[in-house]
Amino acid sequence: MTRSFLTGTRGELLGVGVLALLVLLVLPLSLDVFRLNLVGKYLTYAFVAVGLVLCWGSAGILSLGQGIFFGLGGYCMAMFLKLEASNPEATKIQSTPGIPDFMDWNQLTSLPWFWEPFHSLTFSLAAVVLVPSALAFVIGVAMFKRRVGGVYFAIITQAIAAILTILIVGQQGYTGGINGITDLRTLKGWDIRTDEAKLVLYFVNAALLLGCILLCLAVRRSKLGRILVALRDKEDRVRFSGYDVANFKTFVFCLAAALAGVGGAMFTLQVGFMSPSFVGIVPSIELVIYCAVGGRLSLLGAVYGTLLVNWAKTSFSESFPELWLFAMGALFIGVVMAFPNGLAGLFQTHVVPRLDRLRGRGLPPVPGPTRMAAE
């Protein structure tokens, strides 16, 4: 590909700037609180998609179980909020006041030990990042040290997603079962259900997402990022060069898991509940689809892909409640057949050259940066 002013560090930062303008200014000014809250929900999935770009696009590790980490992050947040909502005053009709309602329905008479630390906000926020990364670390070490990769790794992550769902549904006294953890009200006394709160949470969410994208850009720009690309393209060669491949893979998998955890926590805060329907196989695959539609090589593409797919989902299903799934299927097939590199590929091949030409007319061509783009 010829060098363009839109590739390289400057181009990527420009892209982040445009995205920031869109999510922080254009959307809040043009949408009402209800639609904005929906966009906020979509953007929480974008955390996972961005992590997948790093994990799948850069390092070639396809995980079909990112829902696990999204769910774990979400559950950690939900446990804190549920404990705050279950004060003895609000739960006085229960046989055991002061414990979450679903525990009471399941004849639990005291709070289980692993719920206790979630009384603390600091602990819960740390857990949002650490619990998913810790699980990812265990999976990563177990798999990558044994050189399990590719399709086998994808299938194993999928199995873990299924196991976790069954565990959560089965242990309903401890987890809320299939209903999930519902009826969350306040965060340290601040009502998260009001319109103002939704607005604040939207901006917090958007800012966090932009921060995560910058973090991922930095990772890709670093030496680590280039080793990841190298091991995607020729793992053995990297190994023969003396690198411990498993460590790099585990690191990027943990990072993607941590990002997914943050997304899950923001989801819980904005939507007001968490349930096992985000943990299983189907949502995990959906998350991969967002990433594929956006273009699995592009961090920004993943965000736009997530927004596009979810926007289409919402508007198709509002217009054709009985037929919308077909429209979604057509969208996926269309994208994969026509634009295998997703929205980002489309942008690179069609939009970038035009912009360059526009720019080239006014300015003499600038020699591009000599560094290789990660793509």
Next chain:
Amino acid sequence: MSSDDIRKDSHDALRRKLLLGMAALPAAAMMPRLAFAQAPATAAINTTGLAVTDSTVKVGILHSVTGTMSISETGSVEAEKLAIQQINEMGGVLGRKIEFIQEDGASDWPTFAEKSRKLLVNDKVAAVFGCWTSASRKAVLPVFEQYNGMLYYPTFYEGLEQSKNVIYTGQEATQQILAGLDWVFKEKGAKSFYLIGSDYIWPRTSNKIARKHIEKNGFKVAGEEYFPLGHTQFNSVINKIKLTKPDVIYAIVVGGSNVAFYKQLKAAGIDLKKQTLMTISVTEDEMLGIGGENIAGAYACMKYFQSLDNPNNKAFVEAFKKMWGADSVIGDVTQAAYLGPWLWKLTVEKAGSFDIDKVAAASPGIEFKGAPEGYVRIHENHHLWSKTRIGLAKADGQFDVIHETAELMEPDPFPKGYQ
């Protein structure tokens, strides 16, 4: 989805009325005041900005029409549309035609929450008829309480809930369980029970109530087991049943698992004509999948069966089949869904207002004499007084109603002594 069909029908009805009206023109001209009084001013009956105009009122229908739950929820959607059409043919609610906005919950709880928020915040609907599973109801409940909406929820469920913003038109657990157990104690002389259920909140809570009631009466629970939703291997529990020989198998298996469960029971040589089996989770809808010949002889405890012999039900079944096809099957929940729009209409007319607070306040005591299940009334706790009935499953997929309680059962979502 629009309410085009209904509008077309009501157009026809309107034209007919206009023709009739021309004939009666001299008479009509003499009483313009009366005609005016029938449709009160919008400003007076809608003080909170709901989607009510001088001639229409918007309501929402929120069920899964895609995904795993669509098989169960489609009947509810059909019943609600039928009720809305019939109400419109009778002149609507407070002189306003009902227009519905249908949204798809897609068998996905967060989608239910999103769509309910859309219906309440964007569309400002005056009422929502919807939800099926407890999980979807739990997901939308905070939304209805926050934006002050009105939900008519049709499914029999576990209880343990009561909200100003919900009318529960199905039975809570005690209404389905206690009278049924009393009947098997008395009629079958049953002394030992084996409880089986799918593993989630409704079967577990229901079995908890059943166990307490069985033990209170001095009888024995021989075993209690749960299986994940969608489970299809029941051989181990069937073997245990053969060993323990309980007088009654009490089954709350849900959804597709039912097919495997009843087929395997039959294959294991347990003849339901000799072994008493009582279920609270099989309606005519589930029978379609199980196959009547696999479950014939079992007893189901419900408040409604399609075969109920009363004039209301005959008219309802006929209208339902006319609208949705002669093959349609009507189960307990479908009938409960049909009650929703009617109860809402009656409540709005009693309150003289579409305002949610007034509708909620006017709900207790609302009576609906035209219900296919017979007379029903809304309790202070927003559940319905209804009868419990026992049906004997037949090979043709219908039930013989063999017992019904003499009185309406009081709804008791927080039963003392059963928790």
